[in-house]
Structure formats: C-alpha cells, structure tokens
Amino acid sequence: MTGLLTEADGSPVAVENPEALSPVLLVCEHASRRLPEKMGALGLSEDALKSHIAWDPGALAVSQLLVKSLDAALIYQRFSRLVYDCNRPPEADAAMPAVSEVFEIPGNASISAAERLARTEALYVPFGNALSDFIVARKAQDRAPILITMHTFTPVYHGKQRDVEIGILHDEDTRLADAMLTAAEKTPGYTVRRNEPYGPSDGVTHTLIKHGLKNGLLNVMIEIRNDLVSNEVGQKVMADYLTGILGESLVALSQ
Incomplete structure (x- = not known):
C-alpha cells in the first residue's frame, strides 16, 4: 500500500453485511478514532484523541446492532475524522x-x-467510491438503498448543555425524516427533534447530498447524544428504539 496508509493500517473503509436483504444502508463516517501510522498523534494528548473531537463515540456500536436488527448493510470509515472528515468535501x-x-x-x-x-486520496476517495459502488450495484438490481448516516454528539458544546437526545437531520428531501419524527411522536422515550443539534447550514449533510439526494434515495442523518450510548446497555436500548421508529417509518413510506 502506498501513500498515507501503510500495509499495517489496512483498508480505509469497512463494509459489513453487503448482501443484506433490507434496503437500509447505514453509513458511519466518524466510526473510529484510529490514526494512520504515518500521522503519529497529530500533536494531541491521549485524552484528546479519546474525546469526541476524534470520532463519534457509540455511533459504530449502535450501527452494528442495527445491522443485525434490520438486516442492513453498513459502510464505515476506519480512521479518525481528524485526519479526514469524510462528511466534508475536500x-x-x-x-x-x-x-x-x-x-x-x-x-x-x-x-x-x-x-x-x-x-x-487515501481516505475520502475510497470511502466515497465504496458508497457509490454499493449504490450503483443495488440500483442495477432494482433495489435502491435507503441511506441512513449515523452520528453521535457531545452533551456539552462550548460550555452549553444540549437537551436534545436524538436529532433527525435532513437536507432538501424530508420524506424519511418526516416519517421518523411522526413515529417518534408516538414512541416516547427520548427527546427527538428535527435538524438539531446541527442542520444543513452547518455543512453536515454532505454525504446525504452527494450519495442520497443526487441518487434520488430516501435519506436521513441520525444524531445521538453520546452519553446515552456510552455503554452496551445504552447502545442496545437506543438500537431497539431506532429499530422501532425506522421500521414504522419504512412501512409508512411504502404504502
């Protein structure tokens, strides 16, 4: 392997359950806090590299539970967003x-x-190619995927406490977000809001636009407050909740 990544680093992208029967394609751009060997520690302390600035804690764990409960496919980035944030254009x-x-x-x-x-070239391009290739292959089978990007956010940002627990984010296509918010209203358990704590104006919908909107796919971004998924119990409870509202939403949209 040449360039930024070494042979020991391995692939920048991981794909799980590619033959999934469900149309759901989960995407986790901030799954890992790992740094390529050649990058060292970027001048940061170990505490900083364990914090939310390097990754989205809990996002991959919840995604992997959803892979099982929904029989979904999952594509995720294997290196820290500090090296390259794959939800941003170059x-x-x-x-x-x-x-x-x-x-x-x-x-x-x-x-x-x-x-x-x-x-x-080392991180963003292969990650985007993996998504594009998967979408093209599924569409060729007349099985257009449903794109769901998975993220977590910190409970306190710039000293301000965030009371939202789950954010349902969208860009111009609101179909799946609308259905999920309707399902969430009927399924108490969390404080769920539209386009919080971020929205399109914050530049967070890059993947949704590039791979969802431009391919005419149903798409949504899910943001989970990371203190709710800091352990296996919280991750399981959250995955069960999301499985329920996603399932209800997809049924509603298919009618």
Whole structure:
C-alpha cells in the first residue's frame, strides 16, 4: 500500500453485511478514532484523541446492532475524522480541521496542498467510491438503498448543555425524516427533534447530498447524544428504539 496508509493500517473503509436483504444502508463516517501510522498523534494528548473531537463515540456500536436488527448493510470509515472528515468535501476547512471545538490540532495547523491531496486520496476517495459502488450495484438490481448516516454528539458544546437526545437531520428531501419524527411522536422515550443539534447550514449533510439526494434515495442523518450510548446497555436500548421508529417509518413510506 502506498501513500498515507501503510500495509499495517489496512483498508480505509469497512463494509459489513453487503448482501443484506433490507434496503437500509447505514453509513458511519466518524466510526473510529484510529490514526494512520504515518500521522503519529497529530500533536494531541491521549485524552484528546479519546474525546469526541476524534470520532463519534457509540455511533459504530449502535450501527452494528442495527445491522443485525434490520438486516442492513453498513459502510464505515476506519480512521479518525481528524485526519479526514469524510462528511466534508475536500475544499472544506472542516475536512481537515486545524481547530475542533476548544482543541487546536497541531498536526493539521499548516497542511500543504500536497498533504491535503494525499489525505483526500487515501481516505475520502475510497470511502466515497465504496458508497457509490454499493449504490450503483443495488440500483442495477432494482433495489435502491435507503441511506441512513449515523452520528453521535457531545452533551456539552462550548460550555452549553444540549437537551436534545436524538436529532433527525435532513437536507432538501424530508420524506424519511418526516416519517421518523411522526413515529417518534408516538414512541416516547427520548427527546427527538428535527435538524438539531446541527442542520444543513452547518455543512453536515454532505454525504446525504452527494450519495442520497443526487441518487434520488430516501435519506436521513441520525444524531445521538453520546452519553446515552456510552455503554452496551445504552447502545442496545437506543438500537431497539431506532429499530422501532425506522421500521414504522419504512412501512409508512411504502404504502
């Protein structure tokens, strides 16, 4: 393997249950806090690299539970968003952030154009290709997937407490989000809101636009407050809840 990643690093992308019977395609852009060998620690402490700035804690665990409960496919990024945030286009500063919340990222402070390109080619391009290839293959089988991106967010951001527990996010296509919000109203358990704690104006719908909207797919982004999925019990409860409202939503949309 050449470029940014070594043979020991392995593939930048993982695919689970590609032959899933369900149309649901789960995507987890911030699944891992792992850094490629050549990147060192980006000048950060171990505590910083374990925090939410490096990944979305709990997002992959919940996604993997949904793979089983929904018989869904899952595609996720195997390296930290600090190296490249695969939910951002290459031209965006946030794709390789020099600052994340209150943390400065020394290893991202002055990235050359050549290094930006190397990161893009090593992580963003293969991740996007994996999504595109999966979608093309499913559409060729007349089995258009339903794109669901999975994220978590920190309970406190810039010192402000967030009371929303689950965010149902969308861009221009509101169909799946509307159905999920309707199902959530009938299924108490969490505080669920539309386009919180982020929305399209925050630049978080890149994957939805590039792979969902442009392919005419039903799509939604799910944001979970990470303190709710910090252990296996919370992850299971959350996965059960999402399985229920997703299942109800897909039935409603198929009628």
